[in-house]
Each structure stands twice: as C-alpha cells, then as structure tokens.
Amino acid sequence: MSLSLGELAVRFGCELRGDPDARVQSVAALETAGPGTVTFLANPRLRSALGGTQATAVVLDARSAAQCPVAALIHANPHATFARMAAVLHPLPPATVGVHASAVVATDAVIDPTAAVGPLTVIGPRCRIGARAVVGPGCTLGADVDMGADSRLVARVAIEQGVRLGARVLVHPGVVLGSDGFGLAREGERWLKVPQIGGVLIGDDVEIGANTTVDRGAIGDTVIEEGVKLDNLIQVAHNARIGAHTAIAACTGIAGSTDIGRRCMIGGGVGFAGHIRICDDVIITGMTMVTRSITEPGMYSSGLPVAPSRIWRRTIATLRRMTREPGQDDDDE
Amino acid sequence: MSLSLGELAVRFGCELRGDPDARVQSVAALETAGPGTVTFLANPRLRSALGGTQATAVVLDARSAAQCPVAALIHANPHATFARMAAVLHPLPPATVGVHASAVVATDAVIDPTAAVGPLTVIGPRCRIGARAVVGPGCTLGADVDMGADSRLVARVAIEQGVRLGARVLVHPGVVLGSDGFGLAREGERWLKVPQIGGVLIGDDVEIGANTTVDRGAIGDTVIEEGVKLDNLIQVAHNARIGAHTAIAACTGIAGSTDIGRRCMIGGGVGFAGHIRICDDVIITGMTMVTRSITEPGMYSSGLPVAPSRIWRRTIATLRRMTREPGQDDDDE
Amino acid sequence: MSLSLGELAVRFGCELRGDPDARVQSVAALETAGPGTVTFLANPRLRSALGGTQATAVVLDARSAAQCPVAALIHANPHATFARMAAVLHPLPPATVGVHASAVVATDAVIDPTAAVGPLTVIGPRCRIGARAVVGPGCTLGADVDMGADSRLVARVAIEQGVRLGARVLVHPGVVLGSDGFGLAREGERWLKVPQIGGVLIGDDVEIGANTTVDRGAIGDTVIEEGVKLDNLIQVAHNARIGAHTAIAACTGIAGSTDIGRRCMIGGGVGFAGHIRICDDVIITGMTMVTRSITEPGMYSSGLPVAPSRIWRRTIATLRRMTREPGQDDDDE
Numbered sequence: 001m002s003l004s005l006g007e008l009a010v011r012f013g014c015e016l017r018g019d020p021d022a023r024v025q026s027v028a029a030l031e032t033a034g035p036g037t038v039t040f041l042a043n044p045r046l047r048s049a050l051g052g053t054q055a056t057a058v059v060l061d062a063r064s065a066a067q068c069p070v071a072a073l074i075h076a077n078p079h080a081t082f083a084r085m086a087a088v089l090h091p092l093p094p095a096t097v098g099v100h101a102s103a104v105v106a107t108d109a110v111i112d113p114t115a116a117v118g119p120l121t122v123i124g125p126r127c128r129i130g131a132r133a134v135v136g137p138g139c140t141l142g143a144d145v146d147m148g149a150d151s152r153l154v155a156r157v158a159i160e161q162g163v164r165l166g167a168r169v170l171v172h173p174g175v176v177l178g179s180d181g182f183g184l185a186r187e188g189e190r191w192l193k194v195p196q197i198g199g200v201l202i203g204d205d206v207e208i209g210a211n212t213t214v215d216r217g218a219i220g221d222t223v224i225e226e227g228v229k230l231d232n233l234i235q236v237a238h239n240a241r242i243g244a245h246t247a248i249a250a251c252t253g254i255a256g257s258t259d260i261g262r263r264c265m266i267g268g269g270v271g272f273a274g275h276i277r278i279c280d281d282v283i284i285t286g287m288t289m290v291t292r293s294i295t296e297p298g299m300y301s302s303g304l305p306v307a308p309s310r311i312w313r314r315t316i317a318t319l320r321r322m323t324r325e326p327g328q329d330d331d332d333e
Numbered sequence: 334m335s336l337s338l339g340e341l342a343v344r345f346g347c348e349l350r351g352d353p354d355a356r357v358q359s360v361a362a363l364e365t366a367g368p369g370t371v372t373f374l375a376n377p378r379l380r381s382a383l384g385g386t387q388a389t390a391v392v393l394d395a396r397s398a399a400q401c402p403v404a405a406l407i408h409a410n411p412h413a414t415f416a417r418m419a420a421v422l423h424p425l426p427p428a429t430v431g432v433h434a435s436a437v438v439a440t441d442a443v444i445d446p447t448a449a450v451g452p453l454t455v456i457g458p459r460c461r462i463g464a465r466a467v468v469g470p471g472c473t474l475g476a477d478v479d480m481g482a483d484s485r486l487v488a489r490v491a492i493e494q495g496v497r498l499g500a501r502v503l504v505h506p507g508v509v510l511g512s513d514g515f516g517l518a519r520e521g522e523r524w525l526k527v528p529q530i531g532g533v534l535i536g537d538d539v540e541i542g543a544n545t546t547v548d549r550g551a552i553g554d555t556v557i558e559e560g561v562k563l564d565n566l567i568q569v570a571h572n573a574r575i576g577a578h579t580a581i582a583a584c585t586g587i588a589g590s591t592d593i594g595r596r597c598m599i600g601g602g603v604g605f606a607g608h609i610r611i612c613d614d615v616i617i618t619g620m621t622m623v624t625r626s627i628t629e630p631g632m633y634s635s636g637l638p639v640a641p642s643r644i645w646r647r648t649i650a651t652l653r654r655m656t657r658e659p660g661q662d663d664d665d666e
Numbered sequence: 667m668s669l670s671l672g673e674l675a676v677r678f679g680c681e682l683r684g685d686p687d688a689r690v691q692s693v694a695a696l697e698t699a700g701p702g703t704v705t706f707l708a709n710p711r712l713r714s715a716l717g718g719t720q721a722t723a724v725v726l727d728a729r730s731a732a733q734c735p736v737a738a739l740i741h742a743n744p745h746a747t748f749a750r751m752a753a754v755l756h757p758l759p760p761a762t763v764g765v766h767a768s769a770v771v772a773t774d775a776v777i778d779p780t781a782a783v784g785p786l787t788v789i790g791p792r793c794r795i796g797a798r799a800v801v802g803p804g805c806t807l808g809a810d811v812d813m814g815a816d817s818r819l820v821a822r823v824a825i826e827q828g829v830r831l832g833a834r835v836l837v838h839p840g841v842v843l844g845s846d847g848f849g850l851a852r853e854g855e856r857w858l859k860v861p862q863i864g865g866v867l868i869g870d871d872v873e874i875g876a877n878t879t880v881d882r883g884a885i886g887d888t889v890i891e892e893g894v895k896l897d898n899l900i901q902v903a904h905n906a907r908i909g910a911h912t913a914i915a916a917c918t919g920i921a922g923s924t925d926i927g928r929r930c931m932i933g934g935g936v937g938f939a940g941h942i943r944i945c946d947d948v949i950i951t952g953m954t955m956v957t958r959s960i961t962e963p964g965m966y967s968s969g970l971p972v973a974p975s976r977i978w979r980r981t982i983a984t985l986r987r988m989t990r991e992p993g994q995d996d997d998d999e
Contacts, residue, residue, distance in 0.1 A: 190560050304955065624952075648985055
C-alpha cells in the first residue's frame with residue numbers, strides 16, 4: 001500500500017504543508033521514522049523530537065506545524081488521524097471467507113456466507129455468525145452464541161452458551177466470555193454452587209484483550225456497553241456493568257454487580273469491590289483499591305508508591321507505632 | 334421444566350405458605366422476578382424489596398415470611414435452598430455421551446462408556462476419564478491425567494501430565510492445571526530451570542474459574558482439597574496447599590509452598606508470599622498483601638482505600654515527611 | 667533412569683564422599699527423601715534437617731558436608747547442580763517427531779524434519795519451526811512466526827503473526843504472544859483503535875509461564891531478552907523491554923514502553939507504570955506499585971502488610987485524620 005500526501009490530506013481532512021506527490025508506505029515512530037513513512041506528534045512537550053525526524057510527513061496540530069522540518073499534515077486530533085492512516089496503510093490480511101474443512105460446526109448454526117470460520121474451531125448449535133465476521137483458529141463457541149457483523153475472534157477464544165456480541169467487536173486470544181460467575185451458597189462448612197443462568201451482552205465496537213474473562217450473570221446479564229475497551233487479563237464478574245466508552249487497563253478486577261459509568265479511564269491492576277457504583281467520567285490510577293462507590297467525576301487513587309525497602313520498612317514501622325493501642329504488644333499484629 | 338410449589342416444598346424441605354398447585358418454570362432476582370418464577374431473600378436487610386416482588390414464590394426464612402406478599406417457601410438457609418431449586422429448574426444441557434469423531438484420543442486412554450469427550454479435544458496416553466465425566470471442546474490432556482466421576486472440563490482446558498482430579502470437579506475455560514512451577518536456580522547471572530517433577534491433586538467437588546492456573550509441585554504435589562472454590566485468573570504456585578472448603582475470589586496469587594487452611598474466605602486480588610501458613614477459618618479482604626503467616630482465625634486486611642487523587646497525594650507526602658531521616662533529601666526516595 | 671553416585675560426581679563436577687557404586691533413580695525433597703533418591707541442601711539454615719534424611723545422597727556445599735549422615739555430593743552451587751541432576755534423572759518424554767495428521771499446517775510453512783507438531787495445532791503461512799522444536803497440542807500460530815531450535819510450546823499456546831522466538835524458549839499452556847497492544851486514540855467520547863504493527867522478539871532460553879500475555883509493539887517490537895524467566899499470568903504491554911536474565915513472579919503487570927534492566931528480580935503482583943525505566947540489578951518485593959523510574963540497584967518495596975482488620979481500620983482512620991485539611995469534613999474522601 002502506498003499513498004501520496006495529497007491523498008492522505010484529502011482522505012483524512014488534513015491541511016498539507018509539503019509536496020502532495022510525495023508518497024508514504026508505512027507508519028513509524030517519530031524518533032525512528034525513515035523515508036517513506038508518516039508519523040505523528042500528539043504531545044506538544046515532545047515537539048523537540050521533531051527536528052531530527054527522517055519521516056516523509058508528520059501528522060500534528062497547527063501549533064506544532066511551524067517547527068516541522070518535513071511535510072506537515074495538520075489536524076486538530078493528530079493521534080486519531082494517525083490511527084486512521086495506520087489502518088489504511090497496514091490493513092489486516094483478509095480472512096478466508098467460508099468455513100475451514102477442519103472446523104466442527106453444528107448443522108443448525110447460521111454462518112453468514114461472507115463470514116470466515118478458521119481451522120479447528122467449534123461452533124455450537126444455533127449460533128449466528130454475522131456478515132463479514134471472522135472466527136479465528138482454535139475457538140470454541142457454545143450453543144446460541146450471537147456474533148454481530150464485522151466482529152472478529154482472533155484465535156482460541158472460548159465463548160459459552162448464549163453470549164451476544166454486537167457489531168465490530170474485536171476479541172483477542174485466550175479470552176473467555178460467559179464462564180460461570182462465582183456464585184456460592186454456604187451450607188455448613190460446604191459451598192453449594194448457585195447455577196449461573198444469566199448471560200453476557202457485549203455492545204458494538206468493544207475490544208477485549210488477551211486472556212480477559214467475562215462471567216455470565218447469575219440472573220440477568222453481565223453488560224459491556226458499546227465502545228468499551230478492555231486490556232489483557234481483566235476479570236469482569238457476574239452482573240457487572242461497564243458503561244459505554246470506558247477504557248480499562250490490564251490486570252484489573254471488577255467484582256460482582258459493580259456498575260462502572262461511561263467514559264471512565266481505569267488504570268492497570270485496579271480492584272473494584274462488588275455491588276458498588278462508579279459514576280461517569282471517573283479516572284482511577286493504577287493499582288487503586290476501590291472499596292466504595294464514587295459519585296463525583298474526577299481522578300482517584302490509592303496505594304503506597306515504591307520506595308527503597310529500608311525506607312518502606314520505616315514507613316510501616318511508623319504507621320504501626322501510631323496506631324498501636326497503649327499496652328498493646330508487637331505480637332498482636 | 335415446571336414444578337409446583339408443593340413439589341418444591343417437599344423436595345427441598347421447605348414449609349409452604351401459599352397455593353401448593355401454583356407452578357414455577359424458572360428462578361429470578363427479587364426485584365425483577367415475574368410470574369412463574371421463584372426467587373429468594375437471604376439478607377434480612379433487603380426485606381423491604383419483598384413488597385414489590387412479582388414472583389410466584391420466595392424462598393426465605395421464618396422471620397421474613399410474615400412480610401412476604403406472595404407464596405413463601407420457608408427454610409433456614411434460603412440461599413442454599415434457592416441454589417438447589419435453580420439447579421433443578423435450569424439443568425445443564427446433557428452432554429453427548431461418547432467420543433466425538435474429531436477428538437484425538439490415545440489408544441491406551443480409558444474413557445468410561447458413560448463419559449463425553451467433545452470435538453477437537455486431545456486425550457493423552459493412559460488418561461482415565463471417569464463415569465459421566467465431560468471433557469468439553471478444545472481441551473488438551475497430557476499423559477496419565479486422571480479425571481473422576483461426574484467431573485467436567487467446560488471447554489479449552491489444558492491439563493498436563495499426571496494431574497489427578499476427584500469426583501464432581503468443575504473446571505472452566507482457559508484453566509491450566511499442572512504447568513511447571515517457577516523453579517529456578519541461579520548460576521552466575523543466568524537462571525537454570527529446576528525440573529518440576531511433582532504433580533497436582535484436586536479433591537472432590539472443587540470448582541476452578543476461567544483462566545486460573547495451578548502449577549505442579551517441584552517435588553511432591555500441589556494440593557487443592559475437597560470443596561475448594563477458585564474464581565477466575567487465580568495463580569496457585571508449586572506445592573501450595575489450599576484447605577478444604579476454602580473459597581478464593583478472582584485475581585489472587587498464591588506463591589510457592591504456601592499453605593492455606595480450611596474454610597477460609599479470601600477476597601479478590603490478594604497476594605500471598607511463599608512458604609507461609611494461614612490457619613483455618615481466616616477471612617482476608619480484597620487486595621490484601623499477606624506477607625506473613627496467620628495463626629489466629631479472624632478477619633485480616635491491608636491496603637489504602639481509594640481517595641480523590643489530591644487527597645491521596647497529601648497522604649503520601651505526609652507519610653514521607655514522617656519517615657524521613659534528619660538531613661535526608663527528597664531525592665532519596 | 668538410574669545413575670551411580672560416581673557417575674553423578676564426574677558428570678556434574680562434584681566431590682563425592684560416599685560409595686561411588688550406590689545408585690539413585692530420582693530426586694526428592696530433603697525431608698521426604700527415601701532410598702534411591704538424591705536431594706540437596708542449598709540454604710545452610712536448613713542444615714538441621716540433614717540429620718533425618720533417608721536419601722541415598724545429598725548435594726551440598728563443603729561447609730555443610732560434615733553434618734551429612736549419608737553420601738555427600740559436594741559442589742559450590744548445590745541448587746544448580748541438583749537442577750542439572752534432576753533434568754537427567756527426570757527427562758521429558760520424547761516428543762513424536764513429525765507433524766500429527768490432525769494438525770493444520772500451511773503449505774508454505776517450513777517445519778524442520780526433526781521438529782514435532784502435535785495434534786489439533788494450526789501453523790500459519792510462512793512459519794519457520796526450527797530443529798528439534800516442539801509445538802504441542804492445540805496451539806495456534808499465525809503467519810510468519812519464527813520458532814528457534816529446541817524451543818517448545820507445551821500446549822494450547824497462541825502466537826500471532828510475525829512473533830520471533832529464539833532457541834530453547836519454553837512456553838507454557840495458555841500463553842498469548844503478539845496480541846494487539848492497548849493502543850487507543852480519543853475522538854470525542856469514543857476510542858479509536860491505533861493499529862498495532864510492531865512485533866514481539868523473544869530471546870534464547872526464555873521461559874514464559876501459563877496464561878501470561880505479551881503484546882506486540884505499537885510500532886517497533888516488544889522485547890524479552892535472553893534468559894528472562896516469566897511466571898504465570900503476567901502482562902507485558904506493547905513496546906516493553908525486559909532485560910536479560912531478569913525473573914518476574916506471577917500476576918505482575920508491565921505497562922507500555924516500560925524498560926526493565928538486566929538481572930532484576932521482580933516479585934509477584936507488582937505493577938509497573940508505563941514509560942518508566944528500571945536499571946539493572948533491581949529487586950522489587952511482591953505487590954509493589956512502581957510509579958516511577960528506578961536508577962539505583964537495590965531492593966524496593968511498597969504496600970501495607972496484612973493486619974487484623976480492626977487494626978487496619980485504625981491505621982486508615984489515623985492516616986485520614988493526619989491528612990485532612992482544617993474544616994474538611996469526612997464526606998470529602
């Protein structure tokens with residue numbers, strides 16, 4: 001794929017300062033870009049890196065354009081514009097339409113003729129695979145899974161019965177959707193399993209990272225609304241709800257029935273207690289322990305930041321001294 | 334499936350207040366229940382929600398029964414009784430007995446004639462699959478895996494050589510049992526792998542959540558005793574032992590040789606150091622950092638709870654001031 | 667496999683005190699060893715356990731040898747020597763060379779004739795599988811994956827297009843290599859996916875634990891250098907770099923573009939912020955929140971250690987009091 005800067009400017013609504021006939025074949029990072037590439041500058045604080053770039057063109061905003069030593073593609077949102085250009089210059093290899101001979105597909109599954117089902121994949125009874133959807137190799141879909149148009153299971157995804165995915169959902173390898181929630185009733189010293197009869201509902205344009213798990217509802221659905229982006233190794237427990245356009249970084253855990261608002265940004269390794277409610281537009285920094293509901297938009301944190309161990313030990317000792325009751329001895333904690 | 338309230342009362346040992354001929358087809362949540370459903374009330378603090386229920390019947394205890402506007406199924410343990418009813422009203426679809434034509438089964442594996450082996454599953458040499466056991470699609474079992482009666486691997490489970498599962502063990506997708514423990518010996522700047530020759534022993538009635546990993550012992554077994562319930566994305570390292578009827582929520586990590594007692598309840602995201610011992614009947618709240626053995630039953634915690642970031646920064650600054658040595662400058666930490 | 671102590675001493679460079687014709691068949695732990703086994707003592711503080719051992723021989727250092735009641739194999743590094751003996755006494759079962767009939771292999775993939783490709787595995791176009799490499803059952807390899815000599819994918823590993831593995835790389839079940847990084851550009855309230863066009867480069871002698879995920883670079887590679895050892899359920903984000911011979915315990919998360927030095931030892935459940943740099947020879951204890959770069963070798967920590975919940979609550983209350991502004995009320999946090 002090769003495009004001229006003139007084509008890029010027209011297609012992505014940029015103002016071009018430079019030769020419209022110059023051509024680019026790929027995208028690159030600002031510092032390591034070579035000829036034939038287009039790169040971008042989104043953070044004005046990195047503007048000093050512009051000077052040395054070897055890129056053919058840089059996508060940037062009007063304020064940074066004056067310092068650009070090569071062709072400038074000016075746009076108010078350089079990062080998003082760059083993302084669109086990258087998708088055009090680096091398209092996914094086309095999937096092979098049709099069902100691979102080694103796939104095991106239930107006779108009453110409905111596979112759109114434009115969909116692709118890869119090798120060694122299992123599609124259960126009554127599944128519906130939408131137009132242009134791609135089910136990669138090694139996936140297992142239980143009964144009654146509904147997969148919207150243009151959705152893609154990259155490889156080795158497990159989806160249990162009755163899970164519904166919207167359009168343009170992208171699911172990375174190792175993901176499990178619709179596993180049983182952790183529902184237990186105590187009886188004497190034993191735990192009795194509470195059957196998990198709810199489902200999972202995944203909205204349009206959701207992306208789910210590798211080895212993330214989303215449990216089905218106990219009763220009623222676990223819901224991931226449109227545009228949500230989940231990173232790798234995240235746990236979404238039964239009956240959680242994640243509001244539209246919220247992004248959550250890796251290793252975060254969301255306990256049962258917790259409801260996270262729209263447009264939230266959640267760092268990595270965050271833990272949410274169950275049955276709490278986070279309002280819209282909340283930002284939570286990494287490894288925060290969210291023990292209660294949050295009702296005001298804003299930024300939230302917790303945790304001790306890293307320190308040399310000898311200083312950390314002193315901090316802990318100080319805290320212990322401060323909270324010890326008179327007469328309490330060390331063994332108590 | 335449809336059952337009369339009279340049948341439910343007899344079968345599950347409830348006292349019925351209401352029409353024994355009324356019938357229910359499914360279970361539901363108290364707030365959203367409609368006609369033809371049975372629901373439950375376990376937490377007396379939610380008793381006010383009883384008034385508006387549209388359920389046909391509610392399982393509850395004697396103290397709450399007076400306020401129940403519909404049929405009451407009275408039992409001292411409403412949650413467990415509800416769980417049993419749900420299992421009857423919402424049975425799992427029956428697995429197809431026999432070995433699917435696409436499965437790859439070693440000739441010397443012993444599959445009980447009442448067991449089910451799903452499509453695209455691999456069963457290694459000398460495996461023994463017990464009566465009525467179900468191995469779902471996409472699983473891989475190494476050599477000498479022993480799977481007890483009525484156990485079930487839902488889908489895409491990987492079990493390495495020699496792992497032994499008891500009866501009625503339920504394993505969700507993405508689980509790995511018997512992977513090598515993290516055993517390393519240092520030699521100069523390099524790490525030398527220490528062969529992991531132990532096994533994994535899983536007791537009866539254990540449930541293991543999606544994408545959880547249980548490593549084999551270095552020497553000797555990693556042991557998960559009967560009735561243990563593990564949620565998703567949990568790590569159990571080599572030679573750990575988890576005592577009977579302990580329940581552990583998602584994203585918790587248990588380091589090597591740590592020994593957790595019976596009937597413990599461990600929250601999500603908890604981390605256990607290696608080579609420690611937690612006694613029976615310990616409750617640990619979510620995200621706690623368990624750095625030492627615990628010898629007394631009770632509830633344990635750690636971690637800073639979430640706060641607005643500006644307040645959190647002040648807390649951290651205060652702690653730093655308190656633990657700074659005289660003359661120490663900021664750069665030191 | 668059975669070896670005489672004389673053979674062991676010669677082969678592994680030990681001084682032998684004892685009968686060179688005595689034979690051992692397996693390795694064992696010091697406390698539970700029986701006749702016919704060899705065990706080891708690495709930690710001098712455990713020397714008192716020597717007295718009761720039933721092992722045929724013990725690998726230990728010269729200082730401990732005097733207290734050894736059975737045959738002593740004396741070596742300056744007992745743990746590493748024991749690891750080598752265990753590898754000889756407990757060899758992996760040989761893989762079946764060749765491609766299993768049920769595997770789906772692209773016609774232009776290049777599989778070394780000494781390599782083994784297991785059942786129900788998918789090998790994509792133009793993959794190169796090196797000499798004596800083993801691809802276990804249920805793996806999926808995308809296009810252009812390069813796997814070095816003697817590397818092994820145990821089972822059910824997913825590798826996406828273009829990932830390169832060195833020699834002697836060992837990858838455990840459930841691992842995902844080369845999944846898309848979490849690259850998003852904001853556009854109004856929506857997130858736009860930034861195509862992830864970089865790769866993953868894994869050096870020689872790397873080991874990767876079960877269900878760990880390594881994302882491909884956004885642009886340029888995510889790099890895991892030679893000799894790195896990763897435990898289970900670890901997240902390595904796009905463009906991270908992990909220096910040679912660093913070992914990282916389970917459940918740790920490394921955010922994007924973070925650069926970890928050589929010979930570091932990272933505990934379990936540690937979280938690294940993105941775009942930071944950790945120098946060589948850093949030790950970080952479990953569950954530490956690494957929010958900034960570390961420029962000096964040494965040991966680092968954070969987090970509150972476990973305490974009885976009533977004491978923990980008092981600690982938190984004390985901290986709140988200390989950081990409350992005059993006139994601020996409780997609701998603020």
